[in-house]
Amino acid sequence: MASLDDLKKRIVSVKSTQKITKAMKMVAAAKLKRAQESAEKGRPYSEKMNNIILNLADGISDKENAPKLLTGTGQDKVHLCVVLTSDRGLCGGFNSNIIKKAKVYFGKVLDEGKTLKIITVGSKGYDQLKRLYNDKIIEKISFKESKNANYFDAEKVGKIIIESFLKKEFDVCTIFYNKFKNVITQIPQAQQIIPLKSSESEGSSSEDNYEFEPEEDEILSNLLPKNISTQIFKAMLENSASEQGSRMSAMDNATRNAGEMVEKLTIKYNRSRQAAITKELIEIISGAESL
């Protein structure tokens, strides 16, 4: 059995771990509030953008000459996957959930004999993917310096994607991120951004006839690159809210587990202390009797 001193040390160390996890939980909760707010504030922009594009795509007259970003290259050979993860760990299943989802997709793409290219955003995703898919990763981006998700970072990622699309380096582009539902639930998402998939087709919008200035094609070719940055920005916002939420519940669990452990160890400590006292008493009494 462990000595009293050892037990005491363990109790102290578990207690200090508990203090850390508790503090991390508080920090995550504070950050979550901000991240959630900005995720909600950012939604109208990306929704409006999407609606306009859908309206435009419906109204476009000449489907043959429509911008490639909308319709795709017509091929389906090279898949580019952008995996958005966090830069910090200790956030429960947050990163592994995205990676798991992405890996299923990767497996499918490779099974069909297509080429796979990966861009990782955030260092944790890179760490988890480099063992299996190191030769497939063409770029790793990390925004460790920026405190919050901001639009300029998203634009950078967007530019990289568009440039390599214009060089015909891939045919289909999908982004992976966690959608924030609530503090305990985050849903890993795979969203195809090139060619654009109209996920929800609203009946009302297609009836409107818009006036365009300049022509539809010109608007579209200007708008689509922006839309990609916007979608990535949305994903980043959702991701940062999810990360904080996930960390908060993970740290909450850890704090609770540490509490349980302290309780168990304390009971063990008291029992062994009592046993030692009893033992000493017996020794004294039997010593006195033998006199």
Add this chain to the structure above:
Amino acid sequence: MSEEFKVEIVNPEKSFLSNENVTEVVVPAFEGEMGILKDHISIISFLKPGIIKIFSKNTEEKFYVEDGIVEFKDNSLSILTSSIFSLDKIDRDYVNQSIQDAEKELLNENIEDQKRFLISQKIDVLKSIGSN
């Protein structure tokens, strides 16, 4: 019948401005300034660098934008932009810095005519702001 309609300006981070009762909005559209009144036909257009003017009953607000998209539909005007500043609050240093950056960009000979035009437009607008 009232002559008012709704305008909403959003940038990626948040909803920048939302006003239910404006009477007229003038936007620097791609092919020239465009004034929008109530019951305008549905339209989608681009913005070039310039000043957005929003008139409501007694007030007039001005904003500087660098790019963006406007959509007008069912008497609701949405302006999506990534860079917008209220003219009252705009930073002098920022204006001067932007002018310098833009002028530098103009020296690059490899840019397209259209882009060149947009940049010089931007410089003109910024200069007029700076001189006020």
